[in-house]
Amino acid sequence: YYWYALGVFCALKFLLFCAYMIDLFTRPIVNEAGLKHALKARSLSKPRMPPDESGARQLWPVSTNLMKEVVAGVGTQLQFNFQAAVIVWALAVAVAWALLAYFVDDALFILGTRRAKTARQNCILVAWGFETQHRLMWTKVDFMIVLYVASFLLCMALGVYQLRIFQKTDQANSTHKDFAARIR
Numbered sequence: 001y002y003w004y005a006l007g008v009f010c011a012l013k014f015l016l017f018c019a020y021m022i023d024l025f026t027r028p029i030v031n032e033a034g035l036k037h038a039l040k041a042r043s044l045s046k047p048r049m050p051p052d053e054s055g056a057r058q059l060w061p062v063s064t065n066l067m068k069e070v071v072a073g074v075g076t077q078l079q080f081n082f083q084a085a086v087i088v089w090a091l092a093v094a095v096a097w098a099l100l101a102y103f104v105d106d107a108l109f110i111l112g113t114r115r116a117k118t119a120r121q122n123c124i125l126v127a128w129g130f131e132t133q134h135r136l137m138w139t140k141v142d143f144m145i146v147l148y149v150a151s152f153l154l155c156m157a158l159g160v161y162q163l164r165i166f167q168k169t170d171q172a173n174s175t176h177k178d179f180a181a182r183i184r
Helices: 002-026 032-044 074-104 119-135 137-172
Strands: none
Touching: 074 137, 119 137
């Protein structure tokens, strides 16, 4: 019943959103000059490529690799590198757990997910789960230890990699700190 309630809630929220958007699009424009100025300012604030031969500055293509190309500063590049590292880490952990469960015991895939229909089946299921959980506890503990150590080492490696990217980009580009005076 909870899924039905959640579905009804999401459907009502979607309908209210659609009604609000229809209301917004059907309203009359009351400040044409303000709208034109705002749209021009919005267009000018978009990141653009360096000038080409004719001096025009085109918008960056959607296919730009933000992990390699400095579009909106080195911070954006480092943020996208971090996001990629998190995605790769999550996928690697999922694959490692799946391989561990496949090679050690298939029960690791289903432990805690079965449902019982009768009280007797529930007792049998709880006893099986208790015994299986204790029998396979070493795999979970070892997996967590290896995961913790590997995560720590990979985070340190990512930090060094990010620092090298920052230093390389800082040397290649003029930034505010190149023009700032240090007062002692």
